[in-house]
Amino acid sequence: MSLRLILSCAMLAGVLGPAQTASAAQGPLAMPAARIPAVPAQAPQGTAVAPAVRAPAAPCSAPYRIDRTLPNGARWQLCWEMRTIEGLTLNKVVYTPKGNRPVSVLRSTALAQIHVPYDSGTPRYHDIGALGQSAIPLLAADCPGGERREQSVCVTTRPRGHAYLKSGYEEPSTSAQGHDLVVFAAFQVGWYTYLVEWAFSDDGAITPRVGATGSLAGSTTTAGHGWPIGVGSRDFEESHSHNVFWRLDFDIQGKAGDVVEQYDFSGTRTAKRKLKRTTFTKEAKALNRRTRWWRVVDRGVRNADGHPVSWELNNSDSSQYRGPAGEAFTRADVYVTDYRSCERLATVNPAPRCAGSVDRYVNGERLTDPVLWVNVGYHHVPRDEDADPMPTHWQGFRITPRDVTAKNPH
Amino acid sequence: MGRQRIVMALAGAGAVVVVGAALLLPGGQGSQAAEAAPREPVPGDPLTGAEIARAGDIASATSRAHMAAGRVNLLYVERDDGKDAEERRRAEAYLYDYATDRLIVRTVDLGRGTVVKESVTRGVQPPPSKAEEVRAAELLLADPQYGTGVREAYTRAGGGQLRSASDLGLRGLIFTPGQENGPRRCATHRCVRLFVRLPGGTWLDTSRIVVDLSAKKIHTLEW
Numbered sequence: 001m002s003l004r005l006i007l008s009c010a011m012l013a014g015v016l017g018p019a020q021t022a023s024a025a026q027g028p029l030a031m032p033a034a035r036i037p038a039v040p041a042q043a044p045q046g047t048a049v050a051p052a053v054r055a056p057a058a059p060c061s062a063p064y065r066i067d068r069t070l071p072n073g074a075r076w077q078l079c080w081e082m083r084t085i086e087g088l089t090l091n092k093v094v095y096t097p098k099g100n101r102p103v104s105v106l107r108s109t110a111l112a113q114i115h116v117p118y119d120s121g122t123p124r125y126h127d128i129g130a131l132g133q134s135a136i137p138l139l140a141a142d143c144p145g146g147e148r149r150e151q152s153v154c155v156t157t158r159p160r161g162h163a164y165l166k167s168g169y170e171e172p173s174t175s176a177q178g179h180d181l182v183v184f185a186a187f188q189v190g191w192y193t194y195l196v197e198w199a200f201s202d203d204g205a206i207t208p209r210v211g212a213t214g215s216l217a218g219s220t221t222t223a224g225h226g227w228p229i230g231v232g233s234r235d236f237e238e239s240h241s242h243n244v245f246w247r248l249d250f251d252i253q254g255k256a257g258d259v260v261e262q263y264d265f266s267g268t269r270t271a272k273r274k275l276k277r278t279t280f281t282k283e284a285k286a287l288n289r290r291t292r293w294w295r296v297v298d299r300g301v302r303n304a305d306g307h308p309v310s311w312e313l314n315n316s317d318s319s320q321y322r323g324p325a326g327e328a329f330t331r332a333d334v335y336v337t338d339y340r341s342c343e344r345l346a347t348v349n350p351a352p353r354c355a356g357s358v359d360r361y362v363n364g365e366r367l368t369d370p371v372l373w374v375n376v377g378y379h380h381v382p383r384d385e386d387a388d389p390m391p392t393h394w395q396g397f398r399i400t401p402r403d404v405t406a407k408n409p410h
Numbered sequence: 411m412g413r414q415r416i417v418m419a420l421a422g423a424g425a426v427v428v429v430g431a432a433l434l435l436p437g438g439q440g441s442q443a444a445e446a447a448p449r450e451p452v453p454g455d456p457l458t459g460a461e462i463a464r465a466g467d468i469a470s471a472t473s474r475a476h477m478a479a480g481r482v483n484l485l486y487v488e489r490d491d492g493k494d495a496e497e498r499r500r501a502e503a504y505l506y507d508y509a510t511d512r513l514i515v516r517t518v519d520l521g522r523g524t525v526v527k528e529s530v531t532r533g534v535q536p537p538p539s540k541a542e543e544v545r546a547a548e549l550l551l552a553d554p555q556y557g558t559g560v561r562e563a564y565t566r567a568g569g570g571q572l573r574s575a576s577d578l579g580l581r582g583l584i585f586t587p588g589q590e591n592g593p594r595r596c597a598t599h600r601c602v603r604l605f606v607r608l609p610g611g612t613w614l615d616t617s618r619i620v621v622d623l624s625a626k627k628i629h630t631l632e633w
Contacts, residue, residue: 060454081456084486085537091454091491108491122590122633123617125603129537129583130486190581190605191613219617255493326589341492348584350504350536352515352529369493 059092066155068181070202072163072410073098076181078200080153085350086110087131088153088185088196095204095401097409103301104253105311109208111196112247112358112373113346114189115330117323118217119225119239124327126348127189136186136193146182153185160201163410176410178202191215195392204404206311209396210244212380215388227382237382241321243330244395245346245358248372249339252298252309255369259299260284260336261310265291280370283362285332288315294334295402296370304406312402313372317395321377328359335373337361346373453497461501461520462487469503469516469525481509485539490517500526504536508624511598538582538602546582546602546621547575553628560606560614567608579607585620592620592631599624 058065060079069075075096081089089110096102114127135152142148146156163178184197193214199207219238220226226236252258260280267273286294297310315333323330329347335358337343342354343361355361358373378395385391451458457465465487476482483506490500499520506513513534517527538546551557551572564572572578585601587594593601600623606614618631 057452059452061449061452064455079454081454081489083456083491084488089491107493117589120633122631123603124589125583127583129581130539133486133540134581188581189583215611215613217617218613218615324589339493341490341494348535348586350534352513352531352534354534356534 063149066181066183068155068157068200070157070179070181072176072179072202074202074204074410075102076200077102078183080149080183082132082135082150082152082185083110084130084132085128086112086344087128087135087187088183090183090198093200093206095200095404097204097401097405099409100405103309103404104251105206106248107251107255108247108249109198110247111210112245112344113243113329113348114194114210115241115243115245115323115327115347117241117243117321117327118219118221119241120221123219125190127192127194128345128348129189131187131189134187134189136188138186142186153183156182158182160199163203164408180207188214191217197396202410203408204401206399207396208246208248208374208399209394210242211392211394212242212378213390213392216382216386216390229382229384229387237386239379239381241319241377241379242395243321243375243377245329246374246376246397247344247346248374248399250296250311250370250372252296252311253301255339257298257300258370259297260294260367260370260372261297262286262292262294264289280336280367282367283338283365284336285359285362286334286336288318288320288333290316292316294372296372297402303403305403307403307406309404310402311404312400313374313397314400315374315376315397317376317397319377319379321379329357330375330377331359333375335359335362335375336367337371337373338365338367339369339371343371346375451499453499457487457489457499457501461499464523465501465503465518465520468518468523469501469505471525473505473507473514476507476509482507482514483539483541485536485542506600508600511600511624533598535584535586535600537584538600542600542602542623543580543582543604544575546604546623547578547580547606549621549623549626549628550604550606550619551575556619556628563614564608567610567612569609579605581605581607590631591633593622593629595625596620596622596629601629 064079067077078093079091083089091108093106094102094104116125116127137151138148138154143154143156146154148154157179160178160180163176165173165175167173180199180201182199184195187194191214192212195211197209216237220235221238223236226238229237250258262278264276265273266276293312293314295310295312297308299308301309303309318333321330342351344351346358349356374397376395376397466484470477470484473482485504485506487501487503490502501518501520503516503518511532512530515529516525519526551560561572582602582604585592585596585603587596602621602623604616604621606616620629620631
């Protein structure tokens with residue numbers, strides 16, 4: 001049955017698009033043969049695939065070192081630190097696809113703010129106080145299958161479903177189950193518990209996300225700003241946003257050569273769409289669009305196909321809260337700034353002699369060492385099920401490898 | 411120790427407080443390091459408990475008199491994560507002067523044992539320290555109206571008689587006037603919004619209360 005379906009689909013494609021399918025059919029088969037000779041047996045120096053990259057000394061000691069090879073052979077190495085202000089911070093993140101050499105991805109990533117404005121206009125919290133002081137000691141059950149580091153950090157591995165499934169024509173299908181290395185900590189900020197998590201997938205993707213759980217604030221409002229969660233329709237629990245900001249200092253094989261590009265696909269109500277690339281040479285604020293994405297690319301680091309190694313950033317799930325003029329930091333979804341050590345939080349920045357919020361970090365500087373700030377909003381309209389404990393609601397985004405390896409290494 | 415100092419300050423007697431190296435270690439900090447076996451840290455490691463204490467000590471050297479008088483507090487010590495100093499062990503000590511409303515950040519080179527940089531500014535507020543959360547709660551309890559309210563709520567929640575602020579679960583966030591109608595002076599004062607947890611895991615509604623640590627006053631937001 002399945003064989004017949006595949007055959008008929010192939011025939012259909014042949015009938016409908018002979019001109020295109022001729023090249024398309026050859027493409028995937030012909031490409032490797034055509035491309036491989038183009039790549040020198042010895043890759044150019046200074047690239048991800050360059051030979052004899054000596055393993056540097058571990059950047060941190062054992063309690064703070066995470067080095068995990070996932071079942072498919074993908075390896076992640078990083079360091080963690082519980083900083084007083086930012087809380088869980090991950091440093092020196094290195095990805096090694098199976099059979100390939102290590103590529104450093106992020107020098108540092110941490111939460112940069114959780115801005116919580118309520119729908120009636122007040123209150124408006126900036127939930128990064130001293131997060132490191134608010135870390136909740138985790139129980140063994142809070143870190144299933146993993147190990148707790150110094151009580152408050154969980155390092156574990158968990159399944160992520162199908163890595164792929166390809167029908168095998170007359171043979172059995174080929175499939176694989178994927179896994180994530182997960183690093184997380186939980187923080188108590190008022191009645192909320194925030195789960196702050198990074199998942200490092202065995203396909204090279206990184207998923208930072210924050211889960212809000214604990215309890216609702218219990219602040220009541222009018223019907224226009226809330227939802228009745230008590231008996232009847234008297235008490236309206238107030239709706240609010242969680243605008244979570246992450247700071248990501250990408251350093252692809254070191255800080256030199258990193259460039260941020262924005263991709264758009266023009267054409268609407270047309271058959272054709274055209275790729276449009278915008279390279280940010282100066283600090284920038286960017287807005288989400290349905291097909292828009294960004295990447296950090298290092299043209300000095302190439303895969304075996306000769307393509308520059310990059311990490312792609314998608315941020316399409318945000319509720320895109322836009323606040324009043326005094327909260328200009330809410331008015332973009334991605335900020336690209338040149339690295340400055342004093343620019344730590346997206347709002348209420350704690351450093352002297354430094355701008356106070358991420359929108360002000362963008363001030364026309366030329367980009368030499370880009371740092372990305374990602375703003376993902378979630379608008380929480382309470383419901384009866386939220387009381388109590390409140391079920392976790394998640395928000396985050398995805399970072400995926402683009403041309404880190406010449407083909408699927410797993 | 412920290413609480414004792416605060417109680418004294420509130421009672422108006424806070425002139426003499428013993429200051430020693432142990433006091434300079436910000437409360438509750440360095441637990442992750444303190445539990446680890448003694449070791450020589452490599453550059454990317456978090457600060458050890460000993461390094462935090464030493465950095466706090468070095469950074470406080472020129473502020474001891476003001477610290478003894480309760481005018482200046484060491485909030486906490488963070489590792490300097492700057493890219494240009496990756497190979498060095500450096501710490502940033504956050505101090506706050508409540509009399510002049512100045513944030514002082516002193517960068518300590520742990521290798522050299524000296525302060526290598528000092529930044530002083532007004533109007534920049536790093537998050538409240540644990541000691542400040544307790545101090546804010548003490549001020550709240552000292553307020554005739556709110557103090558009674560908190561004590562009654564604590565008893566109603568099954569906690570018996572409230573003995574001190576440390577019986578409460580506390581979390582503080584900085585309050586700046588910004589988009590909320592609050593006291594203008596919180597633009598420069600050190601103002602804190604407290605979350606207060608009662609026995610049984612319930613929370614007081616403290617969202618309209620702002621504690622001004624600089625003026626030692628309580629404000630109620632109107633909205």
